[in-house]
Amino acid sequence: MTADVLPALSARVRAVAHPAAEACVCGTDTSVLADRPDGTVVRHGGTVAKAHAADTDPTDLAARLAVAVHPGLAGILLPPLSPGAADLDGRPVTYWPCGTPVDRDDPDAAPWEEAATLLARLHRTPHSALPPGLPPMRGPAKAARAIARLRAAGPHPAASAVLRAWAVLPAWARDEVPMPDTRTLCHGDLHLGQLVRAGSGDWLLIDIDDLGGGDPAWDLARPAAWFACGLLPPDEWARFLTAYRRAGGPAVPADGDPWPALDVTARALTAQTAALAIAKSVAGERPLDEAETSVIDACDRMAAHPPELAGGLAT
Structure with a gap:
């Protein structure tokens, strides 16, 4: 601005x-x-x-x-x-x-269950509540923009792993063709920074810039990717996933292994996160930190095991 x-x-x-x-x-x-x-x-x-x-x-x-x-x-x-x-x-x-955001200094109080429940309710929104001409959810477009930013940032030794991980994703996840599912209402950029407490004290989702029709698995992709990269503790991931399922969220099966439904989108968010990390490190002339390195390491594993051959990022 x-x-x-x-x-x-x-x-x-x-x-x-x-x-x-x-x-x-x-x-x-x-x-x-x-x-x-x-x-x-x-x-x-x-x-x-x-x-x-x-x-x-x-x-x-x-x-x-x-x-x-x-x-x-x-x-x-x-x-x-x-x-x-x-x-x-x-x-x-x-x-x-104005609402009250999630307290970043109190991770133990992170509203994972509330976030998952709101997400499930969003995904279950009937079509009668949607206006005509609702645009596609912008998650894949933002991921593609992050990769473009990486390419424009200049040479970096870690960039090749990210680009190889990106290259093995299906075309829809790279925003090259329309998403296979465009009927589900999705947030498009879900993370805990997108929740605030309203005047009633209830948590609500904010930021509609990426809202639209798309694959609901994309909205679970960021916490799934963090879990797979070791950045989100297993108990917090379990709290989130369990609450989403209990609320009838359609992105994953009601029971059993959720990863076949989440693998592609979690990979895309991992590549997006890694691309932005490298671009910012180049712009700031600083080394990558430990969390950024772990995401790039995950990209290296992803590139070696394309989605149709792997059960998930954690393998």
Whole structure:
């Protein structure tokens, strides 16, 4: 976000937070929650404004906002304060109530069961609750963008393992052809940072930028990949998976081995994570850390055992 747009976005969120006041009456500063090319988020009081990426398709965003305000999604997605998007120097802006995020400093309190239950409910959303023209879920597109960023970052000794792991994935996972399943409502970028406690105290899913129809296994892919790479303890993965199954989530069988349903998407998220790690290390001129190295090591194993030959990343 350019320096001259950020103040304008801050002014917008203050105006929305205090629509009838001539000046701010809450005595709080406007804080920047995120400032990335794909979106900038600022908060003032109980109001959050998000400036979406400049290349956001307005029709797709409108469809995603329609899902977020649909009564059938109440208690699953955080609804926006208004159903449409405003314009700010060519960037769509949406406004949201502020929620309390997951406490990163208290991993023992991570709401894995709540996240899984919300995800299962999202995946079970009936088609009557979906607007016409809902776009595809953007998970594969984001993974492909991460690989493109890796290729543009310049030479790195670990890049070849990631690119080989990416090359053995099916074409739909690389965003080269449409996903085989586009009827299930998916979040597209599920992780614990996408949950907030609303005013009621219940957890809700946030961030609709990647929402759409697709393969529900993609929404389980990040925790599955973390588990397979040794970054998520087995008990936390079991809590998440068990809660998803109990809530009737359709991405995996109700019992038995879940990995045949998750293998491809977990591999794609592993490659995406590794690609971004390398690109950021090159840009920051820093070495890879231990967690980043473990993901790249997993890519090396994946490349040697294509999905149709392996039972999972942990083999």
